[in-house]
Amino acid sequence: MSSGGQGIVTAPILFAMEEYPQLRAVVNRGFEGPADVDLALDYLGKSQGIQRMQELVAKHATLAATAIDSLPESDDEDVRRSRRALVDLTQRVITRTK
Numbered sequence: 001m002s003s004g005g006q007g008i009v010t011a012p013i014l015f016a017m018e019e020y021p022q023l024r025a026v027v028n029r030g031f032e033g034p035a036d037v038d039l040a041l042d043y044l045g046k047s048q049g050i051q052r053m054q055e056l057v058a059k060h061a062t063l064a065a066t067a068i069d070s071l072p073e074s075d076d077e078d079v080r081r082s083r084r085a086l087v088d089l090t091q092r093v094i095t096r097t098k
Helices: 011-019 023-028 034-046 049-069 077-096
Strands: none
Touching (some): 011 023, 011 034, 011 049, 049 077
């Protein structure tokens, strides 16, 4: 949704607009008031926007973990620890969005 009136629209709202094109008018107004925010939240709740965003995050986290796993093996403990930390970070991103 909008962030501080800056007109930033998040992925869940974009996905919700695909299902409910009438939401675009609310977005175009910049969520002028509490009624617009409530309306946007209502559409978001009825849509698959949040679920689709979680699926997108999971997909990219899996791609990131796969890319990390494809890096050359190393005997350096710092390198191995860093790789584990990066993979752990991808998992934290997934669990944070649920």
